[in-house]
Amino acid sequence: MARGAGGTDGGSGRFFIGLIMMIAGGYLFLDAVKVSYGFNFGMRLYSIGGFHLTSGMVLIPLMFGIGLIFYNAKNIIGWILTVATLIMLVFGIISSIHFRLRSMSAFELITILVLGIGGIGLFLSSLRPSRSKG
Template sequence: MSIQGAGGTEGGIGRFFLGLIMLIGGGYLFLSSVNVTNSFGMGYRLFSVGGMGITSGFVLIPFIFGTGMVFFNSKNYIGWFLMISSIVMLAFGVITSLHFSMRSMSLFELLIILILGVGGLGLFLSSLRSFSK
């Protein structure tokens, strides 16, 4: 009877946990070094329809009418459509207005992030294969 390792194979359980810890550490360091900014505001152009820009404030107008229609008659499908489509367009506008950039870091920090992430992934995946004895 053989002891099963990571993934039900005879791979090393130590390699599995070491790779997992390295992968999580590298992922954390990578994600903590990314700056996220946005340019979302009431005057920001979300969409363009027929050459006319629709700002994020304009998206709220159908939402207001839809909300009033739903409160007047909760079975009004047009009101529900206006509310839901406005929320979807607003969420889409917020997500598309995000900008990602890396913070300034030294080469040493970047190498540590890459070694932890890629090396951890390699150890993690190698622990899932069987080792012949």
């Protein structure tokens, strides 16, 4: 006897329809999200007490670290300065990203929710064994 989705007796049709619905709902949702950022070299990245560390100030240890690495590649302080500064810059850039849902009609929102959540439900129900009579 042929097995369905996930090795169960559930329906393969439900599996693929649910998968397509999930993909479509996910695409429409991600298409509705607008991403903006506020990263610049005068932006306040970190605050230590009353002192504010800007993203431009973070580049100073990077310059020293790179200089130490070029002077002596085995200098551990240069490597620590460089890696720590790059990690601080990456976290600063990531923390300055803002996600916003664009304005949309109620129909668009309901369509996204029905496709996404309905697709998940249909997909998961296809993985259950069917209760066939006989």
